[in-house]
Amino acid sequence: MIKVDNVSMRFKKREVLEDINFTVESGTKVGIVGDSGSGKSTLARLITGLAIPRKGQIYLNGVKTTEYRRKEKSKVVQMVFQHPQSSFDEKRKIGYQLEEVGRIHHRDYSKEIKRLLNVFLVDAKLMDRYPYQISGGEAQRLSIIRCLLLKPKVLIMDEPTSMLDVSVQAEIIDFLLRVQEKEKMTFVFVSHDIELVSHVCDKIIIIDNKQIIEEGTIKEVIEQPKSTYTKNLIESFEYFY
Numbered sequence: 001m002i003k004v005d006n007v008s009m010r011f012k013k014r015e016v017l018e019d020i021n022f023t024v025e026s027g028t029k030v031g032i033v034g035d036s037g038s039g040k041s042t043l044a045r046l047i048t049g050l051a052i053p054r055k056g057q058i059y060l061n062g063v064k065t066t067e068y069r070r071k072e073k074s075k076v077v078q079m080v081f082q083h084p085q086s087s088f089d090e091k092r093k094i095g096y097q098l099e100e101v102g103r104i105h106h107r108d109y110s111k112e113i114k115r116l117l118n119v120f121l122v123d124a125k126l127m128d129r130y131p132y133q134i135s136g137g138e139a140q141r142l143s144i145i146r147c148l149l150l151k152p153k154v155l156i157m158d159e160p161t162s163m164l165d166v167s168v169q170a171e172i173i174d175f176l177l178r179v180q181e182k183e184k185m186t187f188v189f190v191s192h193d194i195e196l197v198s199h200v201c202d203k204i205i206i207i208d209n210k211q212i213i214e215e216g217t218i219k220e221v222i223e224q225p226k227s228t229y230t231k232n233l234i235e236s237f238e239y240f241y
């Protein structure tokens, strides 16, 4: 479903990612883990086609991200951002912004919006509110629902809980687990938190110093980490529990 082929990226002559290669099979839940500044968000943006690699190619469903037309691509990949409120236009009501997906794609999504709110237990009254009138947790749920409207093949989430209070983080993770159970798609979850990733993913890719240093199933990586970096990450989480 996703093929990252020898991708490098740099900003202002500084290499951020170097020769990154991996594939993600359809239906996989993959976590991308690394320290702050390791290039996780950049990699997420590259997969979504929001950024173009300096070198290499990214294929989604066999097609280069650069070759998709915008509307077509939005049916293939959707991204949930770190700051939930910033996904919405502050001047428009939430309902209007969810229906906007239908206006762009010339289809009436009102039934699908109702269905998703119902399935994922989100209060329909929120549709009538402006972004500043909803909580961060509500905004994140609604931004995920908006992404689901187009039934994308890939849903990428970039630290979707890091801006939320700890109790709300747990709610969003529960919400995400329900989404994963009910909606069949490929999930990419970007996080600095290997423990969180081990709850919501079945595979993991660890990035350090511009490169992939570890890759495998959660079980493989947790039980037999190859690098010292990963061993240290896992020790800190075992220490916690």
Ligand SMILES: Nc1ncnc2c1ncn2[C@@H]1O[C@H](COP(=O)(O)OP(=O)(O)OP(=O)(O)O)[C@@H](O)[C@H]1O
Binding pocket: 011, 012, 016, 034, 035, 036, 037, 038, 039, 040, 041, 042, 043, 192
């Ligand atoms: N548009 C940009 N222009 C210049 N430098 C950038 C840009 N985007 C990212 N960078 C730099 O690239 C590096 C990787 O950033 P990135 O946001 O991908 O890391 P990250 O692992 O997602 O970090 P965090 O977890 O803190 O969000 C950082 O040093 C960052 O400052």
